[in-house]
């Protein structure tokens with residue numbers, strides 16, 4: 045009986061989160077289209093699906109012509125499936141604007157990313173972009189990173205460096221839990237493998253007082269490909285309201 049009640053609560057919370065994600069994805073894409081960019085970056089995850097859906101639904105001249113740069117296998121597939129123009133960083137090293145999801149976002153629009161193991165390509169595309177926009181449902185808004193997203197900061201590590209990087213991290217952060225991310229056993233045995241053939245260490249630091257400094261400290265370890273802390277990159281964010289249909293908030297930094 046109790047388990048049934050919990051299942052219903054979980055379903056309701058998922059449904060309301062989808063409402064928030066949809067508003068964020070649709071609104072950000074609508075906003076992006078207004079500036080008529082020629083090359084756009086598309087992030088990964090479940091919220092970005094709504095942004096791509098909006099573009100697909102509006103089969104305008106813009107949708108026919110805009111070049112879309114993916115940040116993952118997932119997004120590449122979505123772009124092709126939606127019959128949009130797939131581009132690459134090789135051909136388009138400069139991007140007008142990128143929309144991407146996030147796992148937690150603070151008031152300065154610093155974000156934890158990589159909950160879906162897609163951080164490295166996301167950063168490549170974000171750093172090639174003149175504007176970077178975050179889309180998320182309101183649960184992701186936070187006063188301090190590390191307080192809402194409790195699964196840890198994702199760190200992408202090259203497989204041959206796994207043990208030594210894990211050891212280094214434990215030495216630098218002795219009180220933090222550092223865990224190799226494992227796949228769901230029904231989907232794959234063993235660890236999660238990223239689109240780049242690497243592994244993910246989820247690092248539980250608790251509340252993060254200086255995300256920029258933490259990013260630099262971890263990123264400089266050899267064997268670390270990327271760290272899921274995106275600081276001073278986003279200039280705008282769309283947070284969808286989970287309780288009300290077609291509602292949300294846009295935050296602009298500069």
Ligand SMILES: O=C[C@H](O)[C@H](O)[C@H](O)COP(=O)(O)O
Pocket residue numbers: 087088089090091092144145146147157158159160161162163166
């Ligand atoms: O690795 C995944 C990406 O960083 C996603 O953008 C992030 O996890 C947010 O995903 P979602 O929109 O599914 O919450």
